Amino acid sequence: MQVIAVAILAGCVGLSVSVPHSFDLRGTHIQEPCNVYEDVSHSYRSDSYDFAVKFYKAVAHRSIDFNFVYSPLSVWLILAGMAEGADSLTRQQIFNLLSLPYDDCTRQKYYQLATSHIVQADDIKVISNRVLLLDAGVTPNPTWYDIVNKNNLLDVLTAPIRHNPTVTVKELKKLLRAELPKINIEGNSVILDTIDYNALWTTEFADARIERSPFHDQAGNKVGFVDLMKITKRARIGYVKSLKAKMLELPVGENERYRMVFAIFPESKDVRASFDVVSIEIVFEMFESFRESHVPVEVAIPRLVISSEHDVRALIADMGITSLFDDPEATRNVSHPPALPSSFIQRATLTLDNHGLHSSPPAQAAPYGTPTGLDPKVGNDFIADRPFLYALFDAETLTVMMASAYSVPTYKN
Incomplete structure (x- = not known):
């Protein structure tokens, strides 16, 4: 995952990569090693298409002029990462929405397939930033942090969201090149998702x-x-x-x-x-x-060149996922205190040239x-x-x- 913009942001507004602390939050998650030798590529394609189609229809339903771009893959990865630290009910809801398998090792194979070709090279530039931004003082669960980090699902950073919200939002807009008109930072965290495509x-x-x-x-x-x-x-x-x-x-x-x-x-x-x-x-x-x-x-x-910003929180609320944002019990395995993202925004930009x-x-x-x-x-x-x-x-x-x-x-x- 590319985190160039977010790394710069860390220097501008006092962000830092959250260091896992030695506290114990129980949860059953992917264990090492995972030895799944069967080919899951067909089932992965079918399951990922299921979410892509559902999310497309949700985006299209809210589009006024039917002119937009979005990344179902990026949203899929972020929600999968949050689900790995959610309580059993929320986890089940998200897994069902994403058509994710409940078997831990098969799910890890899905993650490997999903992230294996997000690249930045001379011929293709796909720059993706998937970030859970926590308020200073919110500590991520080290077990969960290790899972999302190893599987390249999302990055976890901290910022003075409540202490200095004005500067935080200003720098986010500038460095992520997003207008963020609907961003709400009244909670103790936000989810930020940007993806840029420009290729030959x-x-x-x-x-x-x-x-x-x-x-x-x-x-x-x-x-x-x-x-x-x-x-x-x-x-x-x-x-x-x-x-x-x-x-x-x-x-x-x-x-x-x-x-x-x-x-x-x-x-x-x-x-x-x-x-x-x-x-x-x-x-x-x-x-x-x-x-x-x-x-x-x-x-x-x-x-x-087309660029869109989407209120993903509202989109997935339309699909029945709400506890992730308003129920502390739902995210108790993500961090302490539980992360309650007040916003989930995606900004996607796609360039077609000759x-x-x-x-x-x-x-x-x-x-x-x-x-x-x-x-x-x-x-x-x-x-x-x-x-x-x-x-x-x-x-x-x-x-x-x-x-x-x-x-x-x-x-x-």
Whole structure:
């Protein structure tokens, strides 16, 4: 986990990494060593998709303009970390929400899969900060602290939240690059979650093929303009019958180690309603639908930067998780006195640019009438000039790292 911003914050407002104290808080948690040799990758994918879909629907329900980005993975990891120190009832509620296995060692395998590909490298930058910020004087349970630290679930830091709240919030906003309009620091802790994505496509979109183009709403009305990045190449495109959605998969990074998946809904006038039926099975159907075109096809997606802040506390309260924030008994195994986070805020930022590792192939259209080898519903192009959904997946585990809905053009009418 990257904690650059938080490390700087420690110097600015007197934060320090909490040092576990030698007190005894009982709890049954992951023990060492864990020897689980079975392959849990399929069950992990299915369970992680279950939460990603539920959380997506919660975010979409609260979105006014249906234009947002979030990280289900980051929230999943933080909640898993808090659950490891929760009382039995809260722990059960969170495990059920996250579809986490109750077997300690299997759960640890899930954690390893979930955190193994959050990287910062020359080709891909995914900078993630997941922090439980405790007020000075609140002492973390060393057993719990050891679990979340070893499994890379979240960081635990302290700050003068009650003694100097104004400076604390000011520095948090500056260093985490967040507005934090809904942050509440009246409790003895807050949960802060930031994730930034900026990466190189495996194949670049040529500068010369970026065009200022109209962007439409789902009914076909022009609502503004976007800078469409265009490329003509053989591409992986699919059609998901359950959603009546046209899908595109673009590789990201060296050796195509990430995938960006886009979805448009040409047969629907309501993208929100179209996604309401999404389930775990449909996510698997999506990946099975992809076929590489036999000939080059036209692909065009907007160049954009999108950033969102989410009140995760309110979102998971909608899903029935409340004791984590208002019941001291629920977090008695996290710290002493029990941590009662007054806020849980996520700020996510995602950048899509035209830069890539390999040069764009020369634009070369296929001869007229040449079959593409794709589903007839797909046609011979993928042009994202109307509301679309997209998500970032790790290519090995197919974990949903970030997801977004785009409906507000860069340049409005």
